[in-house]
Amino acid sequence: MISVSHLTRTFGDFTALDDVSFEIAKGEVVGFLGPNGAGKTTTLRILAGYLPATSGTARVAGFDVLRDSIEVRRRIGYLPESVPLYREHRVIEMLEFQARLHGMSRADTRRRVGEVLQQVGLTDRSRDLVGHLSRGLRQRAGLAVALLPDPEVLILDEPTSGLDPLQRIEVRALVRELATKHTVILSSHILPEIEATCPRVVILHEGRLVADGTPDQLVRAHSEISHVRLEAVLGADAPNAAKFLRAIAGVREVVDRGRLGIHHQFDIVCDEDLREDVGALAAARKWALRELSWRRPTLEQLFSRIAIGGSAVTAAHPPGSSAGTADPATTAGTASVPLHVSLPLSSAAPQPGKSAPAKIVYNLNPFDQGATRHLGTPKAVEGQTPSAAEQRARESGGE
Amino acid sequence: MRGVFAIYRREMAGLFFGPLAWAVLALAFCLNGYLFVLYLKSQAGDVDVAVRLALGESWAFWMLLILVPPLLTMRMISEESRSGILEFLLTAPISDAAVVTGKFLAATSFMAILWASVFLYAAVTASLGVSVDPGVLIGGYTGAVLASALFTAVGLLASSLTNTPVLSAFAAVLANLAIVIAPLLSNLADDPVVRRAIRHIDVIDHHSNSFLLGVFDTAYALFFVAWTALVLFLTVRALETRRWA
Numbered sequence: 001m002i003s004v005s006h007l008t009r010t011f012g013d014f015t016a017l018d019d020v021s022f023e024i025a026k027g028e029v030v031g032f033l034g035p036n037g038a039g040k041t042t043t044l045r046i047l048a049g050y051l052p053a054t055s056g057t058a059r060v061a062g063f064d065v066l067r068d069s070i071e072v073r074r075r076i077g078y079l080p081e082s083v084p085l086y087r088e089h090r091v092i093e094m095l096e097f098q099a100r101l102h103g104m105s106r107a108d109t110r111r112r113v114g115e116v117l118q119q120v121g122l123t124d125r126s127r128d129l130v131g132h133l134s135r136g137l138r139q140r141a142g143l144a145v146a147l148l149p150d151p152e153v154l155i156l157d158e159p160t161s162g163l164d165p166l167q168r169i170e171v172r173a174l175v176r177e178l179a180t181k182h183t184v185i186l187s188s189h190i191l192p193e194i195e196a197t198c199p200r201v202v203i204l205h206e207g208r209l210v211a212d213g214t215p216d217q218l219v220r221a222h223s224e225i226s227h228v229r230l231e232a233v234l235g236a237d238a239p240n241a242a243k244f245l246r247a248i249a250g251v252r253e254v255v256d257r258g259r260l261g262i263h264h265q266f267d268i269v270c271d272e273d274l275r276e277d278v279g280a281l282a283a284a285r286k287w288a289l290r291e292l293s294w295r296r297p298t299l300e301q302l303f304s305r306i307a308i309g310g311s312a313v314t315a316a317h318p319p320g321s322s323a324g325t326a327d328p329a330t331t332a333g334t335a336s337v338p339l340h341v342s343l344p345l346s347s348a349a350p351q352p353g354k355s356a357p358a359k360i361v362y363n364l365n366p367f368d369q370g371a372t373r374h375l376g377t378p379k380a381v382e383g384q385t386p387s388a389a390e391q392r393a394r395e396s397g398g399e
Numbered sequence: 400m401r402g403v404f405a406i407y408r409r410e411m412a413g414l415f416f417g418p419l420a421w422a423v424l425a426l427a428f429c430l431n432g433y434l435f436v437l438y439l440k441s442q443a444g445d446v447d448v449a450v451r452l453a454l455g456e457s458w459a460f461w462m463l464l465i466l467v468p469p470l471l472t473m474r475m476i477s478e479e480s481r482s483g484i485l486e487f488l489l490t491a492p493i494s495d496a497a498v499v500t501g502k503f504l505a506a507t508s509f510m511a512i513l514w515a516s517v518f519l520y521a522a523v524t525a526s527l528g529v530s531v532d533p534g535v536l537i538g539g540y541t542g543a544v545l546a547s548a549l550f551t552a553v554g555l556l557a558s559s560l561t562n563t564p565v566l567s568a569f570a571a572v573l574a575n576l577a578i579v580i581a582p583l584l585s586n587l588a589d590d591p592v593v594r595r596a597i598r599h600i601d602v603i604d605h606h607s608n609s610f611l612l613g614v615f616d617t618a619y620a621l622f623f624v625a626w627t628a629l630v631l632f633l634t635v636r637a638l639e640t641r642r643w644a
Binding site for chain 1: 405409412484486487488492493642643
């Protein structure tokens with residue numbers, strides 16, 4: 001559907017896009033990810049036929065975006081970030097204007113206007129002036145305008161920027177719905193956004209394409225393999241624990257990370273989150289759990305690693321894990337870039353079947369207990385606060 | 400030129416949805432009406448001369464031509480570029496030329512409406528027993544609209560060159576002023592060749608020596624059409640350079 005090869009675009013001395021190539025098949029939903037100024041908007045503008053490329057070619061549905069610009073534009077629904085709509089017009093007038101620009105017949109127009117208004121949920125606001133709509137509604141109106149000619153390709157530049165979380169969820173749901181009928185390209189610098197909506201991600205950084213694939217693939221290709229970290233007092237099971245763990249279905253490998261005081265530590269390499277299974281095993285064998293966490297590099301970490309240049313944190317890492325056990329990369333990462341606070345992924349790990357006395361959940365979600373809670377300290381549950389000594393140990397372990 | 404009509408309709412709506420167009424129309428109608436009465440009085444009731452004055456032989460006419468089109472065109476491209484709507488138009492399946500033409504036709508139509516008040520004056524004088532020479536009336540009106548087209552095109556060009564509407568209006572007024580005044584400077588030139596050359600681009604002369612006499616001369620009409628087309632062409636190019644910048 002879309003094929004881009006060696007696309008380069010310069011603005012004076014500034015290279016906004018540098019030799020970018022990718023292919024997008026019909027029906028794909030692709031998210032363009034990158035920090036501000038990475039070249040996302042430039043790429044989308046070139047595809048939409050707004051900007052010409054300095055060199056390289058881009059084809060949409062077999063048409064060159066420069067030579068057959070009009071044919072390409074006929075097939076594209078493009079919604080720029082600024083959501084350009086005439087403020088003094090009503091939503092329905094904007095739609096009719098778009099229909100005329102696309103040379104749609106009167107009957108077609110009437111049918112499609114009804115359909116897209118329904119689709120974006122603006123049927124009862126169609127007579128409102130665009131200028132009177134809220135940001136979220138205007139976004140939807142813009143989407144309706146882009147959708148009106150039933151384009152094969154939908155290009156959305158930062159469709160959720162400036163929206164509140166609820167509106168974001170709405171737009172996300174809308175995009176997912178559209179994905180069933182159209183080829184959708186959207187850009188964002190918000191990662192969860194992309195992870196939630198796009199099966200395929202293209203990461204741009206400083207004008208270059210640095211990654212292209214499904215979030216899973218990217219995470220796998222660019223980071224160490226995900227694993228469940230187990231730290232427990234094994235007692236008599238110590239010699240056989242690795243064997244027990246290996247017996248769990250789905251485990252690919254068990255790495256014995258050795259003994260730390262009375263605790264043993266294992267990395268159970270697996271593709272899926274096996275915490276429950278490991279937990280159940282621990283409960284059955286009466287191991288006193290100290291840590292059970294699912295460690296998997298998120299797209300976010302991957303992204304920050306690419307963006308910052310390799311110095312980002314590599315894995316979600318609750319600060320409570322014992323000192324000295326953290327692998328060198330993690331330690332270096334936390335020391336140089338204190339990003340771990342923003343990574344709530346594996347921190348709220350449930351600890352099923354646990355028999356150890358200390359019930360502590362590390363929760364780094366800053367919204368969880370209001371903003372006043374000190375994020376570095378573990379949160380005690382069920383009224384049990386960790387003893388002072390324990391807490392000191394944990395804190396020093398986390399830093 | 401698909402899409403011209405869509406753009407035209409949208410621009411007409413845009414003009415008349417805002418207060419500016421109405422204010423300009425009201426002021427211009429009042430001014431023209433008042434001046435027409437003055438002309439009639441000063442010409443001892445000669446309606447043909449009064450119409451000629453209203454449609455080109457007075458300074459008031461040229462002042463309106465210099466000032467009004469920039470007011471109409473100043474927002475058409477520069478503001479849309481700023482608000483991002485231009486991006487929407489330039490990614491719609493219509494050519495850049497269609498965008499410019501649609502906008503140009505809208506602004507010119509507005510000017511045509513503005514000058515159309517002379518038909519009302521003619522109707523009034525006719526009802527009072529003195530009818531205007533239809534040649535002078537229609538010729539003068541056509542000439543006025545053609546001249547307006549040129550000035551509108553200049554306004555659009557100015558609008559396409561900057562993102563600041565006020566700046567574009569200012570530039571357009573200056574350019575229009577130059578177009579009107581430059582030929583007057585020909586009197587300063589000694590060289591007869593230069594004089595003749597300048598007279599060939601004299602807008603006032605081309606209007607008053609043909610249309611206002613009730614004569615439709617294609618050469619004179621072509622003068623306006625050609626210049627307007629040239630300026631519009633430059634506008635399309637200017638719009639295109641925005642894609643590259």
